[in-house]
Amino acid sequence: MKIKRMTASFGGLEGARLELGPGLNVIQAPNEGGKSTWAGFLKAMLYGIDTRDRDRKGYLADKNRYQPWSGAPMEGELVLTWHGRDITLRRGRQGNSPFGAFSAVYTGTEEPVPGLTGDTCGQLLLGVGQEVFERSAFVGQGGSLAVTSVPELERRIAALVSSGEEDVSFSQAEGQLREWLNRRKVNKSVGLIPRLEGELAETGAVLSRLEEANRTLSRLEGEKAELEGRKTVLEAERRTHHRLDALELDRRYTQARQDLEAARRQADALEREQARYGALPEREELKRAQGELQYLKVLEEEIRQGEGALREAEEAYEQARREALDDRFNGMSGEEAVSRAAADGALWREALERARREKRRFPLLLSVGLALLVLSAALGAVLDGSFLPWILGGAACCGALALAAVLALRRAGRASAQADQVLARYSAGSGEEIAALAEDYRRRDETAQEASRQAKVVRETLADRKARRENSRVDLLSFVHAFAPEVSDLFGCSAALSRALNLEERQGLARTRLEGARRLFDELAAQGGQALEAMPEGLTRPERPPEETEEQLAAVTAALERVERMRSMALGEQRAVGDPAALAARREELQGELDRRKTEYEAISIALDALKRANTQLQERFSPELNRRAGEWMARLTGGKYAAVSLTRELEAAALERNSVLPRRSLALSRGTVDQLYLAVRLAVCQLCLPGEDPAPLVLDDALVTFDDRRMALALDALAELGRERQILLFTCQEREGNYLEGRPGVTRTALRGGGA
Template sequence: MNGRKIEFADGFSHLVLPNGWGKSTLCAFLRVMLYGLNTARRDTQQALSDKTRYVPQDGHAMSGRLEIEWNGRAVTIVRQTGKGGPMQDFDAFYTDTGEKCRLLTAKNCGQVLLGMGEDAFLSSMMVDGEDMNRPSEELQELLSSMAQTGDATGSAAKALARLDRWRLDIRSGRGHGELPEAQSEQTKLEEQLEQLESLSHDIAKQKEKCRSLEREAQKAQDAYERSYQAFTEQQADEESRRRVLREEREQRIREIKNRVPDEDLVREAAEVLYGYEGAVRLEREKRENMPAVETRRREAIERMEKAQHDREIEVDRTTRPKIRWVAGVFAFIFGVLAAATGIMQVEWFPEMENVAGMLNTSALPMVLSALAIVCLLLTFLGSVQKPPAPLPDMDEEKKQLEIEYQRILDEQRMAASVLLEERDRVIEAGKKLSSRVTNVEEAAEVIRSAMADLQLIRREQSALGDVILEIQRGPEDDEEADAVRQQLDALGARQSEARRVLDAAREQLSRLQGQADMIGTMEEIRAKLSACKERIVQLQKQYQAVEHARQIVSSENAALQARVSPQITSLAQSYLAYLTADNYQEIRLDDQFRARTAGADGQLLNERQLSSGARDQLYLALRLAVCETLAGAKEAPLILDDPFLTSDDARTERGIALLKELGRKRQVILLSCRKSA
């Protein structure tokens, strides 16, 4: 189409163009010349399609020229491709004078000339025959939308569907959506907060109870100790005192033995612990020595590199050629004199010719040449110095240094590996002594405690041996005071019971604190609850906004339908009756889009029951009615691209006749691939 000139007459213009000529491209050209090619909206399929689909085949940039008649004057519009993008350079001027038309710009050209935006122009003033090939359900929705509001894009229905989807995403009718989830989260957090407050109250009460039990246990222990002290003081007889001491030692030994594991296991664990402590000391020593080793290695490498660098400088200095420039100058002078004497026969010493036979003019060139040769030899004699002794092999020294460094690293790794093995052994030995052991610190503590108990047994056994020896050396045993013993036993039992109750209270306090730790801190729960409440408020506002927008769209669509639908339906009925030769005389809009036949029964047929040709006529009648209703008296041309693709000759004739009738009021441009009969 490059360089082609296409003219449209006033009123009705019918261009018959073959398939593949570019009728759709021509329609797109008219739209772009009026409204421009929007390349900024990268997310729209239309802009992307125009940029790729209508690229010129000759490789040149997009450009176009459109001449129009506006307000009684001819105006030329030119769009070209520039730095802003395809068809972004705009120019409008009056054709007769060349004066710029300042009322028209690249953005408002179509709006000013036609009185409508691009979307309204596409939906009302451009009829594409390809729309008739839509699926039945989609075409039925399109017909209903056009008959109700004149909207060929179904924007109101799409907007309502999107708002409904947003509303369901926020809150659906079955308890799903973001808002119910947030409310459920709020309820859960409030329950956790209430539970945490209850636990905090219980923990405070339990702590107070533990403090009270501690005081009672301390009182029982003090009473026991005072009674025991009084008991021992009341034992006037030395033998009775020794017997008491023996019983106490034996009792303590039994108690210690009851809580101490097998002695062999304790000894084995003690040996493992000693090994682990030695491994810890060894690993710490190796690890602490590593920085010094690294420093020594780095200093040695720097020292070797510096020595090698200094040696290279010395070699370069001693091996540099030494030329005696003074001797060279004399050699040059003697050579020049010899050449001048031999070639030009210059007499340098005429007054001393043949003096004493020592100087002969003919032998002077040879003498000067000999002197030049001697000076030349002196110039370069000794210029190449003997290279110094080679530098010791630094690579071997570095290799030995790396080997030593690697050996130290291997020792450090070996110490760390041994430490890990000893740690595992300590943990295993600790688990044999106590099932509660989980780490090496607990295992070491258990082993040390067991060792201390063994040592305590040894001391108690030694003390018991001393008591037995004293008893054996002393007099016969005296009877103890039963009353005093019973009182002491009762105090001991009371002390044990107080300690047991205190331990149980502490265990209960630990359980309560563990439950509170599992829930979290009060500040965290309150912060989450506050954030959840704010999110609920935002979701409620969003839901109200969506609901309000839905009501506005519904009410505005209903108002537009009440205002526009009767006019569109009335015009469409008259156009359909004309197109079908009064075979269909009524269009009814209900749950299904239907048309009444002109037969005796006057049967109502829905869109699916109509023939293909009748359905195309119905679509064309609605599009023409939309054009007349929405455009009204505006000077907007009606452009039709092959609207009779599926029509026979008779339907095509009646359609063209109707378009000619419309061409009396506005410009109508029909592009088709066949002529009318």
Template sequence: MIIKKLYVNRFGKLKNLHIELKDGLNIIYGENEAGKSTLQAFIKAMFYGMNSQKKKIRENDRKRFLPWSEEKASGELYFEDDYKNEYMIKRTFGKKRREDESIVLDAITGKAVGHIDHDIPGISIFGLGEESFEKTVFIRQLMSEVKRDKEDEIMKRLTNLKNSADEDVSFYKALNHLEKLKKSLIHSRKTGKIDKLKEDYAKIQEEWGEGIRLQEENLEDQIQLNEKIEQKRMLQHRINQLEEKKKKWKQLRIYKEYKKLIEYKNKIKKLLKDKESLIEQLKFGNDCIDEVFIENIKAKKIQWMKQKNICDIKKVHKESLEARIEEKKDYLKDNIKNIWKVLFLGIFIVLGGFLLGWTKNAYYYGLSGIGIVLFIYGFKKKKSVASMMKQMEKELNNIEKAFQVQKESLENIKKEMMRKLRPFYKGNIEIEQIDPILKHFQELLNKKIEIERQIFTLEDIYQSLLQGRDFENMKKAFKSFTEELEEIIDEESIEALLKEEVQKLITLEKEIKDLEHRVQTRFYGRKNIAELEEEMERIKEKIGNYEDVLASLDIAIETLQDSFKEIQKSFGLKLNKVVGDILREITKNKYDALKISEDYEVKIIDSKEDQIKDIAYFSNGTWDQIYFALRIGIAKLIIGEEKTIPLIIDDAFVQYDDKRLDAVLRYLYQYAKEHQVVMFTCQKREIEKLKNFSGIHVIYL
């Protein structure tokens, strides 16, 4: 079987890469970071998928080689089987395994093939699981060492070379099965059947011991419970006695309140009587003196005072005007006399002027004109004085009328005040007496208001003391009550003692409930002693049976291990020989004998020193040579001569010196004549050393 073509669409850093491989030795050269290891991982992924669940990126191909661009990894691999049939594996890889797609097609017809597993085609093609593939023909960079895997497929197949053709027969499988059976009975983590039975036995034994202890505790609690119940009975009797005393004290307290009620009731009655007396003094018929009445009288008094002031002012004004008019009259009288003189003088001059003008000379008529002027002046002056006198008399008359009106108004206000006050005051009332009278009325009214306030306060206290009770009922209840109880009852001591006893009762009742609960529930959900003892016997019997089985398993394991050692002598010699032949060839006869354990631990037989040495004593280069020989040897034994499987190597010889490299390249050249070899390298020395060999196919990345 050979790999013919690789088409990488997207895988890690590789993109749109096409590579053709040939039969024989193929060398893929590339510098560091060119993608050689990525391409080798691509080949394995095409055959076995990406199955690692490890968290480290270096150990998880899916995390390591999925493109960062969120694209899916994909590609195609063409191969030819031993019968010259050509097939194509086409795969796509997503972020998770369920997103993967895989199909195997016939490269000629394009139809899906049925005899090859599409998910893990490597098993169908090579006959090897993924672990065995990686430990034989798939050698990663600096990872040539071989270790036993969990399924141990390689050791199983090597063992079957000398025994059975049945692939399911395996020493380790049988041993593991026996060990599992043994672990199912007894385990270091205490999860076996015997472990669990012993644990159950210990628990039941502990429960049995606990049950005995609880029985004793229950007996003690029952005795204590009986004592507490008796204490409660006696305490309840004392509380009842105190309650009776408290009841009597309460009656006394209510009686005292009743007496207070009577006292307040009498005070209220007396105040109501005083109030009625005051009302009588402040009342006449339907009229009653109140704040409004007093305020009205005060307002009338103020109005009268204002009117009195106005009247006095007008009286003074009138008298002043009369005096001025008298003075003016005297003055006018004097003026009238003078005016008459002027009039007579004017008439005389006029008559004299006419007479002289007529008799003596016409110029004397001018004197008549002067007389006329004097006459007219005197006439007007007289008229003016008369008008002034009339105006003054009119003004005086108006003032007199206004004064009379003011006097009447003043009198009316006084009459109104007298009318309102007369019913409440016997005898004549003068204006000067109004203020003392009002003061007396105000004092009576204030006294009435104070009495009403006292009545309101006392009634409020009375109702507070009454507390909604019926006074008449209280009166009947305390008709024959005496205060003798006051001498034998102490309120504070009763309350304090009662509170103390009640608190004791509450605490005692809680203790009784706790004891009753403990007695009733102590065995709740628990088995009785007899049941526990029967169960302990059954478990002891089961443990004995399982311990017999365990002893049988130990004998079987010991027998199987002895048998395997005998079988190992057969296939171990063959494996040692095949690997030794390869090692001799690649070390140029330096080492040819070795011993390989079932865990692939290798020891070298040094013929020169006649010693068996552990591989750890050898150099890294020798180490790589030994494990390279071991891988090829195992592949030859488990695959056989009929099948040809490609050998895929990634820089496996970086620790080889030139001599070792020459030897291993010569071996690979011969090996490639029957098996395809795909060797990845970043060293040009491999190419230089193989350039003289024919049929070498070199590919540059």
């Protein structure tokens, strides 16, 4: 089949027309130039548009993707040659169905083509369904060259090495057998066999339960009698423990009353001791006063260190001040000295430059005067032969220039003297030395200023600490006099604070003890404690502690309740099991059904294994041919770098480099090499599954975009050769394909200039 012309109102194409040649067609257009839209249009004209398809996340259905942008109806016309006759296909809207209306007529006659309908068009013209066409001869938008397996493609591949039947694929037959197999048994818990096994096991379990229930009843009766005896003994022990616990409570109550009275006496004694000193401040205030006393000691040490630091700072300042004295910059700051030195340095350089300039003028002026004198004499001899006027004129000019030279020499002397005066003022040899002296003075002056600032900071800090020491001392004495008026110095303050804190701490402990004794006495009284005169005789504590007695009594009670429940359940089990004879008959019936289903399962498993072996034999017969052809195409596309291709049943490809041992999976290859690999597979599949005298066209949308220039050239050479056998539509967004094939026979170049995607 060969396509001659396409006319489309489809997506971004509005009444667009595309003429095609019989061999390789290179259709070049920029991005959004309509390449992918033309490819999609061709597929839609052949196979229609699935109106049941819906938009999904990240996916747009064709009926919405290719709706004309102008809002016009989706329609198109395709003129092609099939079996030597031209046929015109037309599709348009029918109701709400895009491309629902279809017609196929012989071009120029409007005579319908028999058997060619909208549903059978692609299958009849190309010989394959849409799924096979998309996985062999069609690379649409997105440019994915990878080949995936589908049942229809699998059936066609299988038909190449079988009897030619394409009705059922291996996967469909395998699926049917697996469905039957799974209906009988999927795993240990699903299927007819597991259900029968479960029911059979359940019936056997019911019969076993009946026997177990009888044995359980006799065992539970004995356990019940034993537990009731143990419970009686434990209850007697618990009563003894309760009596002894009540006596212990009375003893603790009596002891707590005695402790309460002792704590009250101690608290009263401390209250009387405090009354001798008057009311004491709060404990936190006393602790704060102690902290202030410690702070005064720290201040004393800091003041002693500060006085030493002040002496050192003043000595350092005096030393820096003496070192900063300089008669050349007397009374100046460092910045003023640098500024003055910079100005004098500039004056020195200016005078020195002026002297050099005037000294250079002296010989120049003398040379010019002598040259004028000689020139005048020469002119007099040449012009009129009279030397005297010219010589007198030249001598006058020479004298004037000589006088100017003498004056320049005197100015040079004055400038040199001025420069020497500047250097003498600083006792320096150059202007740079003057700047260095000023910079040194500035550093010494800054050192003296910094020493002065440091001495001032130390002096102010020392004065501040002395003031704080005096204020803290006065405040501390004032605080202590409130409860110790006899104190007159810091040592007395320390003793008074320690005594007050000790008394406060003892009072706090006494109050805490009194409060604890009162709380314990109240708690024991609330528990029912009473005064105890003496412990009764003859009452002994059981060997087991009360906790163990309670624990064992609870365990025995729970065990007795459990035995009662189990006994009731065993009785109910006896009544609920049913007739033993009916259960035995049901078990025999289930066993027969289970044996039959297992026989069926084994037969289906044998059939499935046989199907797999047959498919493996077919695959072994077909795979070498497909691998051989794909390997030949891969060698051509890569210039011989890869010599062979191997494919799995799912058409996942791997390539083997020449002189290499192991093939490389597609995941280990570059993107361009992967595209070359799957293009080779597609071309091999086309040769095997889409042969014939009038083969289906090959549609490639940006299929070579990842190829480098060398492998692109190899691919184009191969496609140009393949174009002698079948029509090829190569859409591209680059000009390099067309430029390479420029002037090649059998190649048609077309440039698109429309909209589209």
